[in-house]
Amino acid sequence: MDFVNAIVLLSNFVIVPALSYGSQLALGAIGVTLIYGILRFANFAYGDLMAFGTMFAILFTWFFQSIGISLGVLPTALLAIPFAIIIAILFSLLIDKFVFSYYRIKKSPPVTLAMVSIGVMFVINSIIRIIIGPFDRRFFDGERFIIRANEFKEMTGLNEGLAIKSTQVLTLFVTIVVASILFWFLNKTRTGKSMRAYSDNEDLALLSGISPERVVMITWIIAAILATIAGTLYGLDKSFKPFTYFNNLLPIFAAAIVGGIGNPLGAFLGGYVIAFSEIFITYAYKKFFAYLLPESLEPNSLIQLLSTDYKFAVSFSILVIVLLFRPSGIFKGRVL
Amino acid sequence: MNYFSGEKMTGGYGGPDIINSCTISVDKGEIVTILGPNGAGKSTAMKALLGMLNLREGKITINEKDISNLSPQDRVKEGISFVPQTRNVFTGMTVQENLEMGAYLRDENFQDTLNEIYGLFPVLKEKRNQLAGQLSGGQRQQVALGRALMIKPSVLMLDEPTAGVSPIVMDELFNHIIKVRETGVAILMVEQNARQALSIADRGYVLVTGENKFSGSGKELLNDPEVRRSFLGG
Ligand SMILES: Nc1ncnc2c1ncn2[C@@H]1O[C@H](COP(=O)(O)OP(=O)(O)OP(=O)(O)O)[C@@H](O)[C@H]1O
Ligand SMILES: [Mg+2]
Numbered sequence: 001m002d003f004v005n006a007i008v009l010l011s012n013f014v015i016v017p018a019l020s021y022g023s024q025l026a027l028g029a030i031g032v033t034l035i036y037g038i039l040r041f042a043n044f045a046y047g048d049l050m051a052f053g054t055m056f057a058i059l060f061t062w063f064f065q066s067i068g069i070s071l072g073v074l075p076t077a078l079l080a081i082p083f084a085i086i087i088a089i090l091f092s093l094l095i096d097k098f099v100f101s102y103y104r105i106k107k108s109p110p111v112t113l114a115m116v117s118i119g120v121m122f123v124i125n126s127i128i129r130i131i132i133g134p135f136d137r138r139f140f141d142g143e144r145f146i147i148r149a150n151e152f153k154e155m156t157g158l159n160e161g162l163a164i165k166s167t168q169v170l171t172l173f174v175t176i177v178v179a180s181i182l183f184w185f186l187n188k189t190r191t192g193k194s195m196r197a198y199s200d201n202e203d204l205a206l207l208s209g210i211s212p213e214r215v216v217m218i219t220w221i222i223a224a225i226l227a228t229i230a231g232t233l234y235g236l237d238k239s240f241k242p243f244t245y246f247n248n249l250l251p252i253f254a255a256a257i258v259g260g261i262g263n264p265l266g267a268f269l270g271g272y273v274i275a276f277s278e279i280f281i282t283y284a285y286k287k288f289f290a291y292l293l294p295e296s297l298e299p300n301s302l303i304q305l306l307s308t309d310y311k312f313a314v315s316f317s318i319l320v321i322v323l324l325f326r327p328s329g330i331f332k333g334r335v336l
Numbered sequence: 337m338n339y340f341s342g343e344k345m346t347g348g349y350g351g352p353d354i355i356n357s358c359t360i361s362v363d364k365g366e367i368v369t370i371l372g373p374n375g376a377g378k379s380t381a382m383k384a385l386l387g388m389l390n391l392r393e394g395k396i397t398i399n400e401k402d403i404s405n406l407s408p409q410d411r412v413k414e415g416i417s418f419v420p421q422t423r424n425v426f427t428g429m430t431v432q433e434n435l436e437m438g439a440y441l442r443d444e445n446f447q448d449t450l451n452e453i454y455g456l457f458p459v460l461k462e463k464r465n466q467l468a469g470q471l472s473g474g475q476r477q478q479v480a481l482g483r484a485l486m487i488k489p490s491v492l493m494l495d496e497p498t499a500g501v502s503p504i505v506m507d508e509l510f511n512h513i514i515k516v517r518e519t520g521v522a523i524l525m526v527e528q529n530a531r532q533a534l535s536i537a538d539r540g541y542v543l544v545t546g547e548n549k550f551s552g553s554g555k556e557l558l559n560d561p562e563v564r565r566s567f568l569g570g
Contacts, residue, residue, distance in 0.1 A: 190440070193429070197437045200426040207386075207420070208483070209412045209441035 001158070006291035008160040012149070018272070018279040020168040020237055023175035026271025027230035028248065029255035030182065030264050031223040037199035037262035038219040039100070041113035046227060047249035048124035051242050052091060053228025054235045055132045056084035058139045065141070073143040075167070081232055088224040095120060096220055104216075121246075128242045137240040140167065167237040178229055179268055182222070186264060191218060199262060247312065251278065254315040258322050260329025269331060274315055282308040337400060338363045339522050340416070340491045342385045345394035353392065354380045355546035362522040362539075364490065367513065369533040369554075370526045371567060372543035378526040379421055381543065382493050385524070386418050387411050398491065413441060417489035421496045421526070424480035427469030431460050434468050434479050438486030446486060453482045456515060474505035481512065492516065494525040498532075510536050530567050534558045542567060 028050060035043045060080030070076050099120055103113050146169055149161025186192040191214075198205040198215045206212065231245060238244070255274045259266025284304035293299075306313065322329060341361030348354040355377045362368040370378050383389045385396060387408045396404045398414055406414070417438075426434050435453060439446040454461035457478045463471060468479050477497055484492055497513065498506040506529060514536055517523055527533035534540050534554040542550040542563060550563050557563050 190436070193433055193436060194440060196429060197426050197433075197440075200428045201423055203420065204424060204426060204483075205437070206409065207412065207418055208437045209409055209487070210437070211409070 002291040005158055005160045006288050008152075008158055008162050009288055009291065012160065012162045014276075014279050014283050016162075016164060016168055018275045020165075020171040020233075021279070022272035022275030023171045024230050024234040024237070024271075025248070025251050025255045025275055026268045027175055027178065027226045027233075028252040029259065029267035029271045030179070031226040031230070032252055033256040033259065033261055033264055033267040034195075034219055035223055036256070037264075038195060038215055039104070039113070041110040041117065042253070043223075044114060044117045044249065045095075045121040045124055046223070047245045047247075047252065048121050048128065048242075049088065049092065049224065050227040050231030050234075050248070051128050051240075051245035052124050053084050053088035053224065054231035054240055054245070055128050055242075056087045057081055057228065057232040058132065058137055058235070058240060060084055061139045061141075071142065073166070075140050075142045075170075075236055077139055077232055077236055078170075081229060084232065085225050085228045088228045089221050092220040092224040093217065096216070125242065125246070132242075134242055137235075139240065140236050142166065165237070167233070171233045171237060174229060174233060178226070182226075183265065195219065250312055250319075251275070251315040254319040254322075257319055258330055260331045263329065263331055266329055266331030270329070273330070274318060277318060278311045278314045281305045281314050282311050337361075337397070340385075340398045340524070342381070342396045343394055345381065345384045345391055345396070347384060347389055347391035347394070348380070349389065353546065355384060355543075357393075357548075358384075358543065358546060359548055360385065360524070360541055362491065362524045364522045365517060365520050366538045367517050367523045367525065367536060369530075369537040369540045370524070370543060371530045371533065371540060371557075372549070373567075376543045377546035378543055379495055380546070382418070382495055382524070382526060385493065386416060412487065415487070415490035416493065417484040417487050417491065418493045419480045419484045419495060419497060421499065425468040425476050425483065427467065429468060430465050431468055431471070431479055431482075432464040434483050435460075435486050438483035441487060449486055449488060453485055456485075456512060457482055474501045474509065477501065477505075477509055478512065481509075481516075485516065489521060491522045491524065494523065496526050496528060498527065498529055506532065531558070 028046065032043060032046050035046070057077050057080045060083045061077045064070070064076050064079055069079065071079055099116060100113065103116055143166055146164045146166050147162060149163040152163070153159070153161045186196060194205070194210045195215050195218060197208065198210055198212065234248070251274050255270035256267045258273050259268065259270030282304065284302040286299050286302050289299050289303060338361035343359050344357045345359070346353055346356055358377070358381050360370065360381060370381065372378050380389065384391055387406055391404070394404070395402060398416065403411055403414055426437060429437070435450060439449065459475055460478055460482055463475065468476060471479065481497065494513070498509050501509065510532060513523060513525070525533065534557050537554040539553050540551065540557045541548055542557070550557060550560065552560070
């Protein structure tokens with residue numbers, strides 16, 4: 001029984017949260033890695049693009065709520081996502097047309113483009129603060145839990161409860177659907193293959209008649225879709241605060257690099273690697289061991305490797321270790 | 337006038353001229369080889385024909401149509417296909433995907449062409465689901481050739497198709513190139529293996545510092561004492 005309790009405890013505080021957080025990072029990391037593979041620069045504005053898309057998901061949610069539309073037990077934000085995506089796509093294409101394309105045509109080095117993206121990041125950040133403000137916004141409605149901790153305890157008679165939030169299941173479900181469609185697109189369709197070809201060998205892609213403008217445009221469209229979905233899922237699960245999206249840039253880049261930058265499947269898996277590492281390392285295992293060990297050996301410290309305040313240090317360390325020892329990433333991407 | 341020709345091409349990469357009044361032409365069903373020492377401008381001449389270089393002077397025509405001002409992509413649409421000297425396959429894609437990318441500009445069904453290519457290069461059919469980056473040098477060159485043929489080109493330009501392969505594989509590749517000639521394609525190739533290249537070529541040019549130094553039929557060049565002394569090692 002103690003063993004089962006220990007497993008439930010770990011699921012409740014580590015595995016379930018890491019799966020949903022990992023999914024959010026995974027989608028973001030695919031966006032970052034695609035931009036790197038096709039446009040060949042690290043886009044630091046990506047976190048704020050996520051915040052931008054999420055902001056419109058919130059605005060549309062409020063609008064739907066104000067005219068009395070809801071999805072019942074599901075969050076209204078699901079209905080708002082497609083509209084927010086359209087705006088995020090238009091916004092990305094606009095930024096590309098007025099900012100990035102200038103440097104692309106000039107064939108500026110990737111470092112220049114990365115610096116330009118930092119400028120873009122500040123601009124998007126300010127736009128968001130002007131429109132929705134810097135405060136914490138909760139926009140979740142519908143049924144919060146699929147299973148509550150005490151319901152679970154009553155059902156199973158265990159000491160430990162397992163709470164599963166609907167946003168966690170929703171996140172996992174949406175991520176699986178979106179990632180499946182994306183990988184199908186990249187591996188099976190002519191356009192998707194032309195994107196991989198362009199990322200693989202730009203000169204040869206041009207010699208094969210693949211149009212760079214088209215490839216770049218589709219990359220921005222996919223990046224905006226992924227940013228809006230990942231950002232909204234994150235906002236539903238936690239809450240929306242513009243600054244947290246900037247913070248998430250670090251684990252997202254870490255995920256993309258662990259997965260081998262330019263490699264979408266690697267970025268996807270990298271998202272979970274980072275999420276599980278962050279949460280495993282910052283979890284306090286005292287209670288977990290209390291269940292498993294005999295009373296005499298019971299720990300009296302927290303058994304926590306790092307305080308949760310340091311969770312970004314985990315991403316950062318992984319990032320540095322990978323760059324030092326395996327710059328092409330665990331799942332083999334381009335060498336940075 | 338030959339089917340595909342570049343006349344008096346002069347230009348470089350923005351600095352000094354690399355090729356000077358260089359003239360190269362090829363007819364359908366003909367193999368023409370470009371020889372010359374390292375750095376002579378052979379690759380540059382090919383890039384000029386494809387439009388990857390800003391020429392100061394010169395005129396490029398295909399089937400009597402002036403294409404001097406077309407972009408490389410538009411020249412590909414005119415039926416000119418190019419296999420670069422290096423990085424000539426998509427290493428992270430399968431053999432079959434490499435071939436499909438070669439047919440990117442074709443709207444109609446290209447299954448027939450795919451089967452033709454597999455007939456020409458049986459090893460590619462066998463390895464069609466393998467990543468091109470994992471193949472041997474000779475097999476990669478076949479993928480590169482196959483990719484270029486998928487567009488059904490009328491002109492095929494090959495930059496050192498036998499670089500870095502063993503003599504046996506080289507013979508095999510040359511045999512493939514001869515088979516392609518039989519389908520009526522105009523083939524222009526740069527070669528390091530001058531003797532073998534001239535023995536299968538209908539004509540050849542020798543470039544030195546970006547200028548035409550010698551030209552003639554394969555036999556003439558092979559027998560020319562001066563060409564033998566300077567380029568064929570006696
Ligand atoms: N992209 C480039 N930019 C500037 N100069 C170049 C470029 N490519 C080649 N060159 C220069 O042009 C000259 C001719 O080079 P090219 O590659 O055409 O020679 P090549 O005859 O093909 O030689 P090789 O046998 O080594 O392939 C060389 O001096 C080279 O340094
Ligand atoms: Mg060369």
